[in-house]
Amino acid sequence: KAIMGPGHLVIEDVHIPFLGLPEAFFPISSGPKSGILMPTYGEEARRGFFIRGLGYYFKFNDYMDLTLTGGYYTLGSWEAQAVARYMKRYKYTGNLNFNYASVKSGDKGDADFVKANTFQLQWTHSQDPKANPGSTFSASVNLSSSGYNRYSATTLNDMLSTQTNSSIAYSKNWAGTPFSFSMNMAVSQNSQTQAISATLPNISFNVAKFFPLKRRLKQGADRWYEKISMSYAAKMSNSVSASESDIFTKETFQNMRNGIQHNIPVQASFNVLNYINVTPSVNYAERWYFKKTEREWNPQTNKMEELDPEYGFYRLYNYNAALSFSTTLYGTWQVRDKYKNMKLQALRHTITPSISVNYAPDFSKQKYGYYKTVQSDSTGRYTVYSPFEGNIYGLPPASRNGSLNFSLSQSLEAKIRSNQDSTGIRKIKIIDDLTLSGSYNFLADSMKLSTISIGLRSTFSSKFGINLRATLDPYEVTPEGRRIDRLTWRRGNLGRITNTGWSFGYTFKSRESSTPAINDINSIPPEYMNPFYDPYGTMDPVLRRQYMAQSYYDFSLPWNLGFNYNVNYNVQYVNNGTTGVKRNITQTIGFNGSITFSQKMSATISGGYDISNNKLTTSSINITRDLHCWQMSFSW
Numbered sequence: 153k154a155i156m157g158p159g160h161l162v163i164e165d166v167h168i169p170f171l172g173l174p175e176a177f178f179p180i181s182s183g184p185k186s187g188i189l190m191p192t193y194g195e196e197a198r199r200g201f202f203i204r205g206l207g208y209y210f211k212f213n214d215y216m217d218l219t220l221t222g223g224y225y226t227l228g229s230w231e232a233q234a235v236a237r238y239m240k241r242y243k244y245t246g247n248l249n250f251n252y253a254s255v256k257s258g259d260k261g262d263a264d265f266v267k268a269n270t271f272q273l274q275w276t277h278s279q280d281p282k283a284n285p286g287s288t289f290s291a292s293v294n295l296s297s298s299g300y301n302r303y304s305a306t307t308l309n310d311m312l313s314t315q316t317n318s319s320i321a322y323s324k325n326w327a328g329t330p331f332s333f334s335m336n337m338a339v340s341q342n343s344q345t346q347a348i349s350a351t352l353p354n355i356s357f358n359v360a361k362f363f364p365l366k367r368r369l370k371q372g373a374d375r376w377y378e379k380i381s382m383s384y385a386a387k388m389s390n391s392v393s394a395s396e397s398d399i400f401t402k403e404t405f406q407n408m409r410n411g412i413q414h415n416i417p418v419q420a421s422f423n424v425l426n427y428i429n430v431t432p433s434v435n436y437a438e439r440w441y442f443k444k445t446e447r448e449w450n451p452q453t454n455k456m457e458e459l460d461p462e463y464g465f466y467r468l469y470n471y472n473a474a475l476s477f478s479t480t481l482y483g484t485w486q487v488r489d490k491y492k493n494m495k496l497q498a499l500r501h502t503i504t505p506s507i508s509v510n511y512a513p514d515f516s517k518q519k520y521g522y523y524k525t526v527q528s529d530s531t532g533r534y535t536v537y538s539p540f541e542g543n544i545y546g547l548p549p550a551s552r553n554g555s556l557n558f559s560l561s562q563s564l565e566a567k568i569r570s571n572q573d574s575t576g577i578r579k580i581k582i583i584d585d586l587t588l589s590g591s592y593n594f595l596a597d598s599m600k601l602s603t604i605s606i607g608l609r610s611t612f613s614s615k616f617g618i619n620l621r622a623t624l625d626p627y628e629v630t631p632e633g634r635r636i637d638r639l640t641w642r643r644g645n646l647g648r649i650t651n652t653g654w655s656f657g658y659t660f661k662s663r664e665s666s667t668p669a670i671n672d673i674n675s676i677p678p679e680y681m682n683p684f685y686d687p688y689g690t691m692d693p694v695l696r697r698q699y700m701a702q703s704y705y706d707f708s709l710p711w712n713l714g715f716n717y718n719v720n721y722n723v724q725y726v727n728n729g730t731t732g733v734k735r736n737i738t739q740t741i742g743f744n745g746s747i748t749f750s751q752k753m754s755a756t757i758s759g760g761y762d763i764s765n766n767k768l769t770t771s772s773i774n775i776t777r778d779l780h781c782w783q784m785s786f787s788w
Contacts, residue, residue, distance in 0.1 A: 154177065155175075155176075155177045156173075156175065156176050156177070157174075157175055158172065158173070158174050158175065159172055159173055159176070160172030160173075163779070184209070184211055184217070185211060186208070186209055186210050186211050187208070187209055188207075188208055188209075189205060189206065189207045189208060189209055189219070189221060190205070190206070191203045191204060191205040191206035191223070192204060192205045196225070198227075198257045198303070199225035199226075199227050199229045199255070199256075199257055200225050200226035200227035200229075201225070201226045202223055202224065202225045202226070203223060203224055204221070204222070204223025204224070204231065205221050205223065206221060206222060206223070207219060207220045207221030207222060207233075208220055215238060215239060215240055216236065216237070216238045216239075217236070217237050218234065218235070218236045218237075219233075219234070219235040219236075220232075220233070220234055221233045221235075227256060227257060228256035229253065229254060229255050229256050229257070230253070230254050231251065231252065231253040231254070231304065232251075232252050232253075233249070233250070233251045233252075234248075234249070234250045235247060235248070235249045235250075236248045236249075241280075242280050242282055242283060243279070243280055243283045244277065244278065244279050244280060244283065245277075245278055245280075246275070246276055246277035246278065246291070247274075247275070247276055248274070248275050249272075249273070249274040249275070250271070250272070250273050250274075251271060251272040251273075251300070251304070252269070252270075252271045253269070253270050253271070253300070253303070253304035254268075254269050255267065255268050255269070255270060255299070255303040255304055257303070266303060268299050268303060269297075270296070270297045270299045270300040270303060270304045271296065271297050271300065272294075272295070272296035272297075272300045272304075273293065273294075273295045273296070274293060274294050274295075275291055275292075275293040276291060276292050276293070277289070277290060277291040278290050285327070286324060286325050286326065286327055287322075287323070287324045288321075288322070288323050288324075289321070289322050290320075290321050291319070291320045291321075292317075292318065292319050292320075293318040293319075293320065294316045294317060294318050295316065295318060295339070295341065296316055296341070296343070298341075298343045298344075298346045298396060299343070300343070301313055301314065301316075301343050302343065313343075314342055314343050314344045315340065315341070315342055315343075316340070316341045316343070317338070317339070317340050317341075318338065318339045318340075318341075319336055319337065319338045319339075320336060320337045321334065321335070321336035321337075322334065322335050322336070323335075330359050330360035330361070330362050330383075331357075331358070331359060331360075332357070332358045332360070333355075333356070333357050333358075334355070334356050335353055335354070335355045335356075336351075336353065336354050337350075337351065337352050337353050337354070338350070338351045338354065339351075339352075341396075345395075346395050346396045346397075347393065347394070347395055347396075348393070348394055348395070348396060348399055349391070349392075349393045350391065350392055350393075350399075351389060351390065351391040352390055352391075352392075353388075353389075353390065354387070354388075354389045354390075354391075355387070355388045355389070356385065356386065356387045356388075357385075357386045358383070358384065358385045358386075359383055359384040359385075360383060361381045361382070361383045362381065362382065362383070363378060363379070363380065363381050364380070364382060365377045365378055365380055366378045376420075376422070379420045379421060379422065380418065380419075380420045381418070381419060381420065382416065382417065382418040382419075383416070383417055384414070384415070384416050385414070385415045386412065386413070386414050386415075387412070387413045387545075388410075388411070388412045388413075389410060389411065389544050389545075390408055390409070390410035390544075391408070391409050391410070391544060392404055392405075392407060392408045392409065393407075394407070406461070409542065409543060409544040410441075410442065410544060411439055411440060411441045411442070411543050411544045411545050412439070412440040413437065413438070413439050413440075413545040414437065414438045414439075414440075415435065415436070415437050416435070416436045416437075417433060417434070417435045417436075418433065418434045418435070418436075419431060419432065419433035419434070420432055420433075427479050428477055428478070428479050429477070429478050429479065430475070430476070430477055431475070431476045431477075431478075432473075432474070432475045433473070433474045433475075433476075434471065434472075434473045434474075435471065435472055435473075435474075436469070436471045437469065437470055437471070437548075438467065438468070438469040439467070439468040439469070439543070439545045439546075439548075440465065440466070440467055440468075441466045441468065441540055441543045441545075442463060442464065442465060442466070443461050443462070443463050443464075443466075443543070444461070444462050444464075444466055444539035444540050445458055445459065445460075445461050445462070445539055445541075445542075446458075446459045446462065446524075446539050447459065447524075447526045447537055447539075448526060449526060449527035449528075454530050456526060456527065456528050456529075456535075466540065468522055468540065468547070468548055469548070470512070470513075470515050470548035470549065471512075471513075472510060472511060472512035472553070473510070473511050473512075474508050474509065474510045474511070475508065475509045476506060476507065476508035476509075477506065477507050477508070478504065478505070478506035478507075479504070479505065479506075480502065480503070480504050481502070481503040481504075481505075482500065482501070482502055482503075483500070483501040483502075483503075484498065484499065484500050484501075485498060485499040485500075485501075486498050494569075495568050495569050496566060496567075496568055497566075497567040497568060497569060497577060498566065498567040499564065499565070499566050499567075500564070500565045500566075500567075501562070501563075501564050502562065502563045502564075502565075503560070503561070503562050504560070504561040504562070505558075505559070505560050505561075506558070506559050506560075506561075507556060507557065507558045507559075508556070508557045508558075509554075509555075509556055509557075510553060510554070510555050510556075510557060511553065511554050512549055512552065512553040513552060514549070514550070514551055514552040515548035515549055515550065516536070516549075516550035516551065520548070522538055522540065522547060522548055522550075523536055523537070523538050523547075523550055524536070524537060524538070524539065525537075536550070538550075551595075551596075552595040553593060553595060553596075554593065554594045554595040555591045555592060555593040555594065555595075556591065556592045556594070557589075557590075557591040558589065558590060558591070558592075559587065559588065559589035559590075560587070560588045560589070561585060561586070561587045562583065562585075562586040562587075563581070563583055563584060563585055563586070564581070564582040564583040564586075565579060565580070565581050565582065566579070566580050566581075566582055567579055567580075568580060581610070581611060582610065583608070583609075583610050584609045584610055584611055585607065585608070585609045586607070586608050586609075587605070587606070587607045587608075588604065588605070588606050589604070589605050590602050590603065590604040590605065598637040599627055599635065599637050601626050601627075601639070603623050603624060603625050603626070603647075603650065604623070604624040604626065604647060605621075605622075605623055605624075606620075606621065606622045606623075606624065607620065607621045607622075608620040608621075617656065617657060618654065618655070618656040619654060619655050619656070620652075620653075620654040621651075621652065621653055621654070622649055622651065622652035622653075623649070623650050623651040623652065624646060624647030624648065624649060624650070625640075625647055625648045625649075625650045625723075626639050626640055626641065626646075626647040626648075627639060627640065628640055629648070629725055629731070629732040629733060630732055631727070631728070631729050631730055631731070631732050632727045632729075632732060633724075633725035633726045633727045633728070633732040633733070634725070634732070635725065648723065648733070649721065649723070650722065650723045651721070651722045651723070652720075652721045652722075653718070653719060653720040653721065654718075654719055655716060655717060655718040655719070656716065656717055657714065657715060657716030657717070658714070658715060659712070659713070659714040660712065660713045660714070660745075661711075661712040661713075708748075709746070709748065710747070710748050711745065711746060711747045711748065712745055712746055713743070713744075713745035714743065714744050714745060715741065715742065715743040715744075716741070716742045716743075717739075717740075717741050717742075718738075718739070718740045718741075718742075719737070719738070719739050720737070720738045720739075721735065721736070721737050721738075722735075722736050723735055723736075724736065737764065738762075738764045739762075739763035739764050740760055740761065740762050740763065740764075740769065741760055741761045741763065742759070742760040742769075743757075743758070743759060743760065744756075744757065744758035744759075745757060745758075751778075752777060752778035753775070753776070753777050753778070754775075754776050755773065755774065755775045755776070756773070756774045756776070757771070757772070757773050757774075758771065758772055759771025759772065772787065772788065773787070773788050774786070774787045774788075
């Protein structure tokens, strides 16, 4: 233990004699100990002044601890929290977090008066890979009442969040075999609409790709049939969507969507003329459903009505075939010897074209029984429907498909002279990827050409990058907003841009920093790593300090600034009597950065501006003060 004599508090060289002790002793021991947790205080506009985080920390043993805290607000709200953590080295680790809050805001009788009890339950569990090789179990549960994030959250991210997701997963693979199995349960909850979507459970069994005709004792080159491979995938799922109040009702269970799906892809890969890769493939899919709903015309009500569901075993299958061709072309350009002193030394252009021919039959024919016709109105018109609509794995295609898919991908690289590289030459990417793709359906009745997708991605340096995407519609549109089977190419137009977006960003820094810090916008964000989770003091102290550095402010970094600009453009087909289209444009600017005012005070800021709506997006300002062994922060 350490023993001291009389002492008093000193802050920034200011002596405070009345805050002191005549003498004290401090026990010196390693690892955490049970004890009182000091609170934080502040003010909220909704709940008033507060003191929260006051509680007690219990350390039960080397494998488990518990934290109990609470808080009180001057306008009548209070909260309590329990956090339990457990860990067994080389086995598993996890934590359980339960929050309960009684919220009271506003004056009784006012429109904004709120009085509600909210809760949040979080559980995370992860298994060490060495604990049971080939088998893993994990959990990430986040359940809350619909008003928790709105009334009881204490962080900006929680306040803005409207969606919570939970999952529990188990997986197993058998070493030395192609077999694997996985099972998971997932729940998604929307606090605004009070809607819940659950998948209970989702099971899959897979057989990895294998070559059934390959010889066990190979002699010479592979024969063509030995290159045939196949795999198998089975999925079983049961899902439902309902509101919080209806989740356990009879109607919810009747509306469950479930089924089993099987997929068996068979393919082979051959090289033709040393440069062309040819890949034929066949895929067989089968769906097993347990419910169907027929429709019929009711002459008494003059309406088409759905009958009661029929439960049983129903088998739906479909298949398709494809043949694809692809290759890669390279082109290089070198600077001549007399121009060796130029900055640019060489260019390399890579082109990857690919085409594929696909065929799928029409499974809407009467012999399959997947689709039926029923009278839809009193004029005698009929409509096509499927008794299996709404099932979880969809339906076999209702039309023939004989399409030609095409894509063209390109990249461009350069070699430039550089004094920063030991070789004197540095490679840079001018175009990371420039892609164009589409398809043409020979068997379609009309509008056989699909929309054309274009994408461009380029990273000129670690500080600047640009991303562009666009979709072209090659068909004309009537003033009523209806697409017709006439190409825009006939009037010299490549197509109508129906959707496009591009963005670019840049980072300015006063100097490069080798130490990660919270004000370095290029360092690892602190939320990606929890440097304080070391409940049993087993982490190496040097490594721990390195991790903790990115949660503290680097006052030696004068300033840095980053921004990004995003533009999105899309077209809606509407009946406006003229062009038939409505154009929408959105533009946003995002920024973040930091500045150091003095050796001991700095500020960080992040936010954005919505140009289209002429308003600021969610922004935050953080001011940090260095108190020698401490750091004080103010966030707004």
